[in-house]
Amino acid sequence: MLDLFHALFLAPFDYGFMRRAVVAGLALSLAAPPLGVFLMLRGMSLIGDAMAHAILPGVALGFLFAGFSLPMMSLGGVISGLLVAGLAGSVSQMTGHREDAAMASFFLISLAAGVMLVSLGGSSVDLTHVLFGSILAVNTTALVLIAALTSAIVLAMAVMFRALVVECLDPLFLRGQGVRNGLIHGLFLALVVLNLTAGFQTLGTLMAVGLMMLPATTARFWSKRLEGLMGIAVVWAMVSSTGGLLLSYHLSLPSGPSIILLAGIGYVLSALLGRHHSLRARLRRRAAPLERGETA
Template identity: 60%
Template structure:
């Protein structure tokens, strides 16, 4: 079998592979730009915290309605948003840093979610919650992912300028009377929505990987915000494609395979990226010494 057949055949022969590919395309296009902005705001770990924080809400939706897309999505959305608001409130009324508040609340939420699923479900249910089942996405899940991705891209285009200023200098935006709080709230909702969409396919532990790994890798290849988002989205889509092929041919779980491919792309970017990569820094230091 030639290389072309190996790359194309799984998606030609199997409908579930085509659906999974469409799901990764939607997730990559929507979540990677969000991840890029989280990196710019130095909120990478906050994204990870919110990704795990949706578990108790999704678990409650599962307890009341089983594997109902609407119930689990709504529960996960409100749980992650509640954790974000609680962490922000603690940061405003105490001297604790925002990342520490997020860490505390997300650990509580994660433990509560695992407890709920473990005591009222099976080990299979828990694995489904944690790692997802991208090879079993249905029409409703695909529509949710496509809808969230479309909404994200449109909303980011509308609030791009104030959001960029709010990321880089929120104090300036407040001083000139800009809609800083509104823009921050919209961005927070978009982040949670993309994590909920990713949860349907990759689970709570893997969804944040497709959001943050391409975004952190893009920093080594691009310098402007729009190009960072473009490179991150491209890496996310390619990671989904390559991860699905790897899971098909090597018989690996699909979610971890996709995130591992994204992790490999990050490590390669770390070494070979022209913007701050290890090799570029080494060559630059040698040229300075020779000069």
């Protein structure tokens, strides 16, 4: 029994690339889900996906100038993401269009521009690497960068936590305290961009948002309290990242999709069986009046 446990759960991490991959996944699992919870509470779940595509042109430019240099690609991604967020906010203020509509427009432009740049400067393999990532290819430099970015995100969220919560629940009160809503909103979007930049090396620009949103939306079916949402989301993200790596190792599956699909399976099961807002909870609410009527 112990030999089977060792072979299934411990032996894969005898390899250095697996150890680096699991540490990178755990680091992202600490920073991404809390941001996903705030995006969900703000009704901005799809904004995360738009921002994930917004970093692509900057990543592509970094690739064109320096090849697979993660620091240069990350710097380009941060600049590109912040630029798109700023442009979307400016267009929304100047024209009166909803910010999500402006963001969707810019993310489509960014996606097309990024794919074009990578295709002009590299091969289909390079494009696949940028779009879908490769967590098993994380080296020491990438791991240090991911750890530094996720640590900065967690620290910034801890400092801004009260303001982020108040802005979600009562933005007028925050304005009354002399704090500009736009400032908090802009800083929050900057944290989202930093997280997506940290995650593109492991999951690619197309799936980096998965580890942010899927655990957060899964937690919604199990808790109604903010601390519960964040705790469950972080734990499920860690389980998904580690479990997805183990599945990819034993079944020879691509690692990034394995992680996201495992997180997605948790979401589907939670939607069916969770304590709140799930199909099971809805059926129980419908059955409760009938049971009371029979008892009477």
